[in-house]
Amino acid sequence: MSRNKTSGISRREFLKVMGSTGAALGLGLSATSGNKVLAEEDPYEVLPEGEHKSGEWVPTGCAGCTSWCSLEANVVDGRVIKIRGNSRSKVNGESSCPRSHLSLQQVYDPDRIKRPMKRTNPEKGRDVDPEFVPISWEEAFEEIADKIIELRENGESHKFVLWRGRYTRLRDILYGILPEFVGSPNKISHSSICAEAEKFGPYYTEGYWAYRDYDLQNSDYILIWGTDPIQSNRQVSLYSREWGNILEGARIATVDPRFSRTAAKSNEWLPVKPGEDGALALAMAHVILTEGLWHKEFVGDFVDGENKFTAGEEVDEDEFEENYTHGVVKWWNEELKDRTPEWAADKTGIPAEQIVRVAAEFGEAAPHACVFMGGGGVMQTRGGYNSMAIHGLNGLVGSIDNEGGAVRGASVPNQSFPDHSEFLDDISREGLDHEMIDRRGRLEFPAFKDGESGGGVVTNLSADGIIEEDPYEIKMGIGYWNNFNFAAPETERWDEAMSKLDFYVHLVTHQSEMTQYADIVIPSTHHMFEQWGMLYQKGNLHTHFWLSRPMINRHWELIEPEAEFSWLLAEKLAEKGYSNMLDYFKTIVDPETGEEPEDYREFAKYATKHYMQPVWDPEMESHGDQFDGWEDFKEAGVWNSDEFEFQQYWGEFTNSTGDFEFYSETLKEALEEHAEKHDVSIEEVLEACKYEAEGELAFLPHYEEPYTVGDDEEYPLLLVDSKSALNREGRSANANWYYDLKDIDPGDSTEADVIKIHPRDAEELGLEDGDEVVVSSPAGEITCQLNVWEAVKPGTASKTFGMGHWAYGRVAAEDFADGEPRGGNNNEIIPAEYERLSGSTSFYSHIKVNIERA
Known part of the structure; x- marks a missing residue:
């Protein structure tokens, strides 16, 4: 791709284009010509006239964190103005947390990406302007499909990667199915930068790998x-x-x-x-x-x-x-x-x-x-x-x-999508046999999910795989609802990896740090108000399963990133002679009528209805709430399980013995299998994973000396990373309310990004409250404000994660046009380390830092 200085636009001009495009679409004007991919009339799921009267509360749900609350949105004249909990939910009920309200500033954010964009500057790097230009949907999908066809024809389908961040259960289409049709094993979720070590203990004691x-x-x-x-x-x-x-x-x-x-x-x-x-x-x-x-x-x-x-x-x-x-x-x-x-x-x-x-x-x-x-x-x-x-x-x-x-919580009735294996061709099957780019299952990365060597994911390590071309080069990637260049420790590795990636497609609502490395940018819908989707979560001894659906007009050229994007790409691949994925998608029919989907809008809706059918179809057996059909369920917007029955798993735990294992036979079997796989001893496995245990201790909860990075004299404090009450999976950073209310985090200040230390440590370091400071670790350094606070454990420095964006928008960054960050990103000073048995990224206990006046 050649650099085109005449057509490329700077970051500053990008903001102007986004603003003018939004104004044009707000007036009902077309901002893209020659578009054959999307429908010519109105390409979006427009609300039927009168469906949502002024002030109507419409059920939805929130994926802003893993609480996954069932909510309602107040829609007035096609615009959402308020959020509250859905009183029908037996999990969160009428309650909603502060984060849910930030969705209002997100969905109407003037800095949202409003139309497909294309990179015109072939150079990639943190300080490099992508020089994005607006393009038609036709051109966007043409380029994406061409790259996939090229990989497949060259026997390189495995050199494709799909990265997933947050999601709805429609993830099973884009994340679960699309890479297999491409012919790649590389489905990399965000899970191991989220919670996998938290699931490790319950699994290797009672056989339960999930949230509790x-x-x-x-x-x-x-x-x-x-x-x-x-x-x-x-x-x-x-x-x-x-x-x-x-x-x-x-x-x-x-x-x-x-x-x-x-x-x-x-x-x-x-x-x-x-x-x-x-x-x-x-x-x-x-x-x-x-x-x-x-x-x-x-x-x-x-x-x-x-x-x-x-x-x-x-x-x-x-x-x-x-x-x-x-x-x-x-x-x-x-x-x-x-x-x-x-x-x-x-x-x-x-x-x-x-x-x-x-x-x-x-x-x-x-x-x-x-x-x-x-x-x-x-x-x-x-x-x-x-x-x-x-x-x-x-x-x-x-x-x-x-x-x-x-x-454990109650189970959830849902229906998997039809088996797609018979639609895979030889290229796909051969590509799936390759090792995955995150190196899961290697000696030093067992990633024991469900007791299986390599059954988990090592999200953050996929950056190293790209940089080192180990196990092979990655040439193309698609990412959605993710921003690993900000959210994963030792971020400069991701900057290097994404600079090396030949072709990257990013499906997001905002131009984040990871978007700066994209070749094609796909503007995505907001999950709470503009698309079909569903999630389930447990709490209060119940499990609920909520539905979100389009309830407002999409003011800009947006598509839902899981089902709609996949359908449109499948159509374009079919035009180029590879129809397998589209043929399969047509088997996901409307459960009520049996009709095949005719376009991407129907496909997203039918897929949602199919997955949730056991909940709303009275002819299918289901515990919990009962409904008279799809429309009845849509009106409620949430299904609730029966109350959890205590002691039902006693003597029937899903592990090797059926009992709660203080001595884990389940872990012993997993370690033995992994050791045999690599022809080493269990002690050698643990040593490779940076553990010190020997003998029977390998199968028992036991003490391990904490592993830290950094010399004590050079880096005298231990960093305590925490999460803000206002982080919507990091996506609230371009909302003004985020900064207005920042002191909701104990010890923090409004508007400022701060690091907190005890008065005794401040005195020893010669620092004072309010100083601008440089915080350094063996991984890097950041600049922020110092707050001296007695409620910090001496010897530690506590910092809330969330600020430090150099992209994402005019509020999140100090200067978006020049790439100047607002505050400091914790992940720039957190070394990339892992709890290797689970595959989890390490965020705690190993980070040694020094603080000096800037």
Whole structure:
């Protein structure tokens, strides 16, 4: 592609073009000529006249975080003006969190991408202007299809990658199916920069790899561990409403190095040293056993009824009879007997007497006691065993799938899309046999999802795969609803990788950092108001499944990025002689009429109806809410499961033994399989994964010395990364309200991006409150404002993630036209490290930083 200086436009001119294009379309004028791909009349799902009267509340849902709340939008004259929770939902009900309201500024943001754009500057880099020019839909899909056909004809279909960020369940079309028709194994989700280490512990104890629900309303004692459920974790809407009631019924202790919003609204704060979460969990388990506070109905008891768990002394396994657990005595003998509160106090910075008291109170509340585990204590380089130890506390007190505890949640009725394998040709099948670009399943990256070597994903490592052309060169990529150049640690790697990528297509609402490396930019719909979609999530002992649908006119030239984009690309590929994908898409028919979709709009709607059919079709069996058909369900906008039944998995856990495994036979089998695959020992696998365990400890929750990056003298502070209450998966940064309300994050200031340290550390570093500072680590440096705050653990620096954009729009960036960031992006100073057993990216405990006056 040659550089065209006469047709290319600068970033500053780009904003002008976007503004004028928006004005033209707002007046009903055509901004694109020669468009044969989209319908000539009105290419969008326009609301039938009178369907939404002035002030009508229309059901929808929010994918702004993994709370996935069911909501309603108030539509007035075709424009959405208010948001509230959907009272029909038994999960979040009428409640909604602050983030949902930011969607109003997102959907009507003047900086949204309003039409297809094409890069005219072949050079790529952070400081390089792409010189985007507007193009027709015809030209956009022509170029994309040509690149796919070229790869397939050259035997290089595997050199294609599809990156997914946030999604709706229509993801199964674009993310799940499209790459296979191209002929590539490379489907790379964002999951391992989200939560995989958090799922590791529950899977290798009880065989459950998914998000959990928590019956906090019936708990007597709650340990919030490395998360902030009233600010940034799942079910923020529910807990924001219920927290006062929960506090009245339970004692709450929060384990977190930072003074979070949840810590501020707890009875007790345990400011653990970053990385030492495992030590604290093991010491608490030690106390529960030595004090005889384990839940005997679930765990079992000594045959003679006498507690023989004494510090430092081994126990004969034959003297203990277990009920629904496996290996509690082995755990004691191999690890717990020496993990005293005094030992942990030295590691964690938490006084031994506090450890004893909190652990005893937690055990005394059994089984109505609950550990609510998040990423902070486990998304660490050696955090997999922390995950097992922290979740193991739930096992000791019998709160697994029990009233007041941590539960799996109810299942969701849905219908997979038809099998597409018979539509794949030889090129596709051959391409799928290649190794994936994120290197999952290699010796040093087991990524054990569901016990399978390479079953997970190592999202952030795909950048290295491109840079090093290992296992091969990647020539083409498509990404949607993602921005890894901002959201993944050690961002300069992504800048290098995307500069190297020959052809990239980005489907997004805003021109983000990752978009700066795109060759074709596809303007995408907002999921809450402009497209079909659906998601399900659990909470409040129920699981809900909500529907979003077009409820306002699309003011600009937008398409939905999952189903609509896939259909339009399939049509263009069919024009070029490869009709397989389009032929398959036509098998996804309207479940009510049996009619095939005739265009991309019908395809998105029919796919939604098909996937959700068990919910709304009265002829299909389904638990939970019952509906009389599609229109009846559309009016409600949400389905609710029956209430979760406690103890239904006791003795039938989905792991190797069927019991809750303190000694994980499930992990042992996975490690043995992976070691045999690479012809090494299990110890060599763990060493490659940066763990230190040997022998039986490999299969038990155990202590690992925290892994850190950086010299202590050069980088004296440990960084504590946290998430803002206003982050909509990072997509709220171009909304003015984000900055007006930034002090909702404890210790932060409105308008400013800040890093917080304790007064004692400020004095030692010669810094003062309000200083502009440079924060450096072995990975890079950023500039931001210093806030001196007593509620920071000495020896740490706490910074909220969310600011630091150099693209994304005129509000998010200090100077969008010149690429000047507003504040500093945490990920520029977080080294790229991994919890390799799960594939999870490490965000916590390993980052050493220094702070100097700018």
